Amino acid sequence: MLAFGFFCSRFSLFTLQSLLGGAVSAEATVEGLAKELSSYLDTNRINQVRRAYYYAEQAHEGQMRRSGDRYITHPLAVAHILADLKLDHQSLMAAMLHDVIEDTGIPKDALSDQFGEDVAELVDGVSKLTQIEFRSRAEAQAENFQKMTLAMARDIRVILVKLADRLHNMRTLGPMPYEKRLRIATETLDIYAPIANRLGMHSICTELEDLGFSSLYPMRSRYISKAVEKLRGSHREIIDEIRGRLQEKLEERGLPGRILGREKHLNSIYNKMKFKQKSFHEIMDVYAFRIITDTEDDCYRILGAVHSLYKPLPGRFKDYIAMPKANGYQSLHTTLFGMHVNIEIQIRTEEMEHIANNGIAAHWMYKNEPSSVTSVNQSRVDRWVQGLMEMRERADDSLEFIEHVKVDLFPDEIYVFTPKGKIMELPSGATPVDFAYAIHTDIGNATVACRINRNLGSLSQPLQSGQTVEVITAPGARPNPAWLSFVVTGKARSSIRHVLKNQKRTESLELGKALLKKSLKGFGTSLSKISDSQIDAVVKHNQVTSMDDLVSEIGLGNRMAYLVARQLVSGESETADTGSDDQSRGSPVTIRGTEGLLVRFASCCKPIPGDPVVGIMDSGKGMMIHSDTCSRLPEDDEGRARLTHLKWAKDITDEFSVELRVELERQRGVIAEVANAVAMADGNIERINVEEQNARLGVVSLVVHVNGRRHLARVMRRIRNIRAVTHINRVRH
CATH class of the missing domain: 3.30.70.260 (ACT domain)
Incomplete structure (x- = not known):
């Protein structure tokens, strides 16, 4: 086994090009790209791409990359990556122009006039929010991702251009400062590689993962790379022999199929060693092949042929043709035992191979001859993007949204059944609560119990593939905050938080009404006696959208009930407390001690029913109740004015x-x-x-x-x- 202690040192100057090949050379020209595009685009569209190139070249004139190359080499390289995926001319034009808004000061409207609204929207979707000041780099990253998600919902090509941009940046990361390399590599492994995987783009995903791994751990990457090279040479004979036997068996049965060796990726090897506690030789002693054939029927016939040649290992067969992965991936997987080694084989059609490597990008490759596979793949992506939009609407801010998205980018799936036999795809580790929210948000919110394979089960237990899950709901049921500790899908997490936020809103309204009623009573009036015009003026002065929002702010402790009451009574927009004792007039607010999320008891004085108590509003968190003799209460006039006098209800039974x-x-x-x-x-x-x-x-x-x-x-x-x-x-x- 490779010794992990050997990996601890860092070679900060180790460049990516030396490991996984360099970027598109600086000598690459737009004419070379035009020649590549001529295989699938007409002359008029190629000329539009050329025009975008010359526009970008002029806009970036004088700008250089850290490597010393002219800046235009980067957009050109991004366009080359998209051309390999056979993307349409608008995507290629956006690739050429993707940094123009951000780096040259040319506005979106100018691009729209020159190249059309679609291209301008793509460029704007990829551009960062450079004009806004953010509190932290994490917030900037989250806001940029949220902006890109909105653009993706309008046009999925935004993320394809962004992935190509990120891939070329990762290929040329070497000259960057060490800290920036680490930050970009971490972001790539956390967000962009999982998104590429979620979109089924295996080729881009694995390259991003390997480049990210080699940036974070250059020594480990180089060491594993050398070990792989060494083993590949010593295993060549056995690989050739297995391939020869497979080829003979296919010819004997008259089955079409080309056999490819399958490379193991450095990041994948490292993760298996780290998380599955496997030695390097355990991983590398599995020989992997892929057989590409013509039709779905041929896939199953080839499966029978290879099973007759070598014995299949029990429990290691997966049929992703009948049940595709969430990202649209289809293939038959089987593991065989032969010649004293394990042999992993994937069997798929040419179309499945294209979709496995290029994912959603295959939609444009097959656009002229659409197939059921690409349309199903497209609908899966549409569902995923729609799910992102739902999470975005429920999230409080961009940081919460990106947290939900990261949780949702799981690489592995399980497949469970509804009682009617419908297949549901869920991430590995999903629970019955995740299942309920996957069906519908309302069902998740009303869940009280579940049956797994017809037996009552726990809502927190992880589900296994093949189980039949039935959710039991009850009218009026609400999510339990404890669910947040075990749900794994972003949709479940964001939906639960959304309901809890609404519950907090309801409670803050009730508490705010009680506090405002008490303050108004001190002025000898009530809210029903205040004119609508006076209420509207106070709402406007406090810069909220409605009276309910203002009352809720009082309940949350963000505003003082007495000040709002005085504004309502006087009709004047007063902004400071005069320290008057008027607030203390009128009857105290009654509390039961069970008011929910917004009434809490101070741990310093531990008040109990019967103690004289006061409440102090805690900004954003509601009311904290103290004994009126507590040493931690404020002693100055302004602080005392914030206190609310309380009385206990008579029938309290809580402890x-x-x-x-x-x-x-x-x-x-x-x-x-x-x-x-x-x-x-x-x-x-x-x-x-x-x-x-x-x-x-x-x-x-x-x-x-x-x-x-x-x-x-x-x-x-x-x-x-x-x-x-x-x-x-x-x-x-």
């Missing part, structure tokens, strides 16, 4: 935590006596801690659950009656 300090004489069994006394008073001990004071005395700290001051007094009386107890008091920090 509250109280900390007690008990001083006692150290005797055998005294701790058990204390615990028994609490139990006899119907109390419940949450935590107990014993400290030695000296050889004769000790101190016991107790946290007990009680439902009010009277209950607490009963508990303390029971403890005080123990003969060994010398002193007891309630702890308030």
